[in-house]
Amino acid sequence: MAQNQNNKSDLMGTIVSLAKRRGFVFQSSEIYGGLNSCWDYGPLGVELKRNVKDAWWRAMVTNRRDIVGIDASILMHPRVWEASGHLSGFSDPLVDCKKCKERFRADHLENLDRCPKCGGELTEVRRFNLMFKTFMGPVEDSSATVYMRPETAQGILVNFLNVQQAARLKPPFGIAQIGKSFRNEITPGNFTYRTREFEQMEMEFFTPPDQDSKWYEYWREARLQWYKDYGIKPEHLRLRDHEKDELAHYAKACVDVEYLFPFGWSELEGIANRTDYDLKQHSQFSGKDLAFFDDETKSHYFPYVIEPAAGADRATLAFLVDAYDTEGEGKDERVVLRFHPALAPVKVAVLPLVKRDGMPEIGEKIYRDLLDHSIKSFYDHASSIGRRYARQDEAGTPFCLTVDSQTLEDQTVTLRERDSREQYRVASGQIVEVVGKKLREAMKFR
Numbered sequence: 001m002a003q004n005q006n007n008k009s010d011l012m013g014t015i016v017s018l019a020k021r022r023g024f025v026f027q028s029s030e031i032y033g034g035l036n037s038c039w040d041y042g043p044l045g046v047e048l049k050r051n052v053k054d055a056w057w058r059a060m061v062t063n064r065r066d067i068v069g070i071d072a073s074i075l076m077h078p079r080v081w082e083a084s085g086h087l088s089g090f091s092d093p094l095v096d097c098k099k100c101k102e103r104f105r106a107d108h109l110e111n112l113d114r115c116p117k118c119g120g121e122l123t124e125v126r127r128f129n130l131m132f133k134t135f136m137g138p139v140e141d142s143s144a145t146v147y148m149r150p151e152t153a154q155g156i157l158v159n160f161l162n163v164q165q166a167a168r169l170k171p172p173f174g175i176a177q178i179g180k181s182f183r184n185e186i187t188p189g190n191f192t193y194r195t196r197e198f199e200q201m202e203m204e205f206f207t208p209p210d211q212d213s214k215w216y217e218y219w220r221e222a223r224l225q226w227y228k229d230y231g232i233k234p235e236h237l238r239l240r241d242h243e244k245d246e247l248a249h250y251a252k253a254c255v256d257v258e259y260l261f262p263f264g265w266s267e268l269e270g271i272a273n274r275t276d277y278d279l280k281q282h283s284q285f286s287g288k289d290l291a292f293f294d295d296e297t298k299s300h301y302f303p304y305v306i307e308p309a310a311g312a313d314r315a316t317l318a319f320l321v322d323a324y325d326t327e328g329e330g331k332d333e334r335v336v337l338r339f340h341p342a343l344a345p346v347k348v349a350v351l352p353l354v355k356r357d358g359m360p361e362i363g364e365k366i367y368r369d370l371l372d373h374s375i376k377s378f379y380d381h382a383s384s385i386g387r388r389y390a391r392q393d394e395a396g397t398p399f400c401l402t403v404d405s406q407t408l409e410d411q412t413v414t415l416r417e418r419d420s421r422e423q424y425r426v427a428s429g430q431i432v433e434v435v436g437k438k439l440r441e442a443m444k445f446r
Contacts, residue, residue: 011262011321011324012190012191012261012262012263012321014324015191015262015320015321015324016191018324018335018394019045019191019320022042022044022394022395023042023043023044023045024041024042024044024045024048024320025039025040025041025042025045025191025192026039026040026041026042027039027040028040036188037185037188037189037194037195037196038195038196038197039191039192039195043345044345044346044395044396045316045345047345047346047376048316048319048320048339048343048344048345048396049199049312049313049316051342051343051344051345052312052315052316052319052343053178053199053201053312055226055230055342055343056178056201056226056310056312056315057069057176057178057201059226060174060176060201060203060308061176064174066169066172066173066174067173067174067175067176067203067205068163068167068169068173068174068175068176069175069176069177070155070156070159070163070175070176070177071177071179072152072155072156072158072159072177072179073155074148074149074179074180075136075146075147075148075149076146076147076149076154076155076158078145078146078147079285079286080154080158080282081131081147081154082285083281083282083284083285083286084154084157084278084281084282085281086131086147086150087129087131090129090130090131090150091127091128091129091130092105092107092127092128092130092185092186093105093106093107093125093126093127093128094106094125094126094127094128094186095109095112095122095123095124095125095126096122096123097115097117097118097120097121097122097123098120098121098122098123099115099118099119099120099121100115100117100118100120102115102117102118103186103187104116104122104186104187105186105187106125108187112125128184128186129184130150130183130184130185131147131148131150131182131183131184132147132148132182132183132184132196133145133146133147133148134146134147134148148181148182149181149182150181150182150183151181151200151202151309152177152178152179152181152200152202153202153204153278153307153309155177155179156175156176156177156202156203156204157204157278157279157282157305158282158286159175160175160204160206160279160290160303161288161290163175164206164292170292170294171206171207171208171292171303172205172206172207172208172211172215173205173206174203174204174205174206175203175204175206176201176202176203177200177201177202177203178199178200178201178202178312179199179200180197180198180199180200181197181198181199181200182196182197182198183196183198184196190261190263190266191317192313192314192316192317193261193263193266193313193314193317195313198311198312198313198314199311199312199313200309200310200311200312201309201310201311201312201315202307202308202309202310203307203308203309204278204305204306204307205219205305205306205307205308206292206303206304206305207303207304207305207306208301208303208304209276209301209302209303209304211304212252212273212275212304212306213273215306216252216253216271216273216306219271219306219308220239220255220271222308223257223269223271223308223310224237224239224257227257227259227268227315227318230319230340230342230343231319231322231323231338231339231340231343232259232318232319232322233322235260236259236260236322237257237258237259237260238257238258238260238265239255239256239257239258240255240256240258240265241253241254241255242254242255242256248272248274250274250275250277250278251272251273251274251275252273252274252275253272253273254270254271254272254273255270255271255272256268256269256270256271257269257270257271257310259314259318259322261317261318261321262321266314267314268310268311268314268315268318269308269309269310269311269314269315270307270308270309271306271307271308271309272306272307272309273304273305273306274304274305274306274307275304275305276301276302276303276304276305277305278305279291279302279303279305280302283302290302319339319340319343320337323337323338323339323396324336324337325337325338334390334393335390335393335394336393336394336396336418336419337393337394337395337396338396338418338419339396339398340442341398341438341439341442341443342439342442342443344396344397344398345376345395345396345397346376346377346378346392346395346396346397347370347375347376347377347397347398347399347435347439348370348375348376348377348378348397348398348399348400348401348435349377349378349379349380349388349392349397349399349400349401350363350364350366350367350370350377350378350379350380350400350401350403351363351380351381351385351388351389351400351401351402351403352381352402352403353385353402353403353404353405355381357405357408358408359403359404359407359408360381362403362407362408362428363379363381363401363403364379366401366403366413366428366431367379369431369432370431370432370435373432373436375432375435375436375439378392378395378397380392385402388400389416392418393418396418397418398417398418398419398438398442399415399416399417399418399435399438400415400416400418401413401414401415401416401426401431402414402416403428406425407428411427411428411429412425412426412427412428413425413426413428413431414426415431415434415435
């Protein structure tokens with residue numbers, strides 16, 4: 001993070017300001033005053049988040065033989081949430097201030113007698129179910145009630161047999177999904193960290209009961225390493241094991257991958273050993289036998305489930321915060337987002353030095369060639385070259401290509417690297433090859 005940011009709350013404010021100014025994240029419905037805890041991803045933000053999701057999918061599905069993907073419906077049969085326990089147990093303790101009318105999560109307060117904002121008296125604690133409720137069809141009655149899913153996992157679990165049989169898989173194997181979830185949080189906040197609409201990256205790994213501990217240990221280490229591979233500083237990451245009183249009633253073990261945000265250590269991802277609870281529950285409530293039949297042992301068993309569940313929005317925010325850096329002070333301050341090249345929204349900026357002498361035409365040709373080879377690029381010929389470099393540093397672009405007078409003589413361009421600011425000449429006809437190689441080298445851990 002920035003070396004000169006002594007006040008962590010100031011750093012978070014700086015990140016929020018940068019996110020809006022550069023087009024990473026905007027307040028939802030801003031022209032109408034905004035909607036609390038809802039955010040829109042702008043041109044750079046949508047690319048960053050998509051790259052985070054693509055990196056997760058490569059690690060969890062594309063580069064593995066034992067995990068496949070699924071895209072389940074957001075709306076599901078209401079009995080799913082009865083079987084999963086969400087209808088009866090997915091709630092937070094809520095209190096209201098009788099004076100200022102603010103609402104708080106009771107488990108986040110040190111004193112349940114007085115309002116932390118105005119000192120007013122608080123109501124008795126009551127349970128608040130976090131699921132959004134709606135109605136399917138034209139009649140709004142109890143028979144038409146459905147819920148916006150609070151997690152993507154259940155869509156995987158109820159499709160266990162469908163996927164296992166269609167993909168001809170045998171435990172241990174996994175099913176992964178990226179999708180939107182919805183939770184009617186009492187106290188959302190900290191920018192995009194805790195919101196009511198969010199995107200999850202979840203994988204359910206089905207394993208024989210006697211292999212659960214081995215795979216739990218494997219996934220807790222693998223998921224921590226993934227964040228390090230994509231540039232999060234190791235000192236900003238930790239694993240926190242859940243205490244026994246924190247565990248869900250069905251969980252054998254659970255650990256959080258936590259990141260040191262400006263507002264403190266907070267969860268990025270949870271890895272849980274859910275035992276065989278889920279498939280047993282859905283078997284009971286649906287009447288469909290979800291036990292796996294092992295041809296070799298001629299036996300039936302309910303697989304244990306190891307679940308790495310990450311937040312796409314939280315991960316995107318962590319990568320944004322961790323990439324933020326500054327050099328110099330005052331007017332000479334340089335803001336840089338040091339994204340891993342695989343995550344950077346734009347890989348290359350093409351910058352003609354001046355808007356004459358054929359430089360824009362050469363720049364346009366290089367720009368189109370990069371796009372034709374699926375290298376996300378940006379073309380900019382406005383203002384001084386120094387300002388354009390600064391804009392690209394602030395956007396996290398790893399490489400800048402400058403077309404200048406020497407290009408007209410020998411068909412070479414200046415390649416500038418973001419982090420080192422090193423500059424050297426490259427033949428314009430080799431740009432795609434050189435940049436592509438550098439991007440592949442940045443992925444050498446794969």
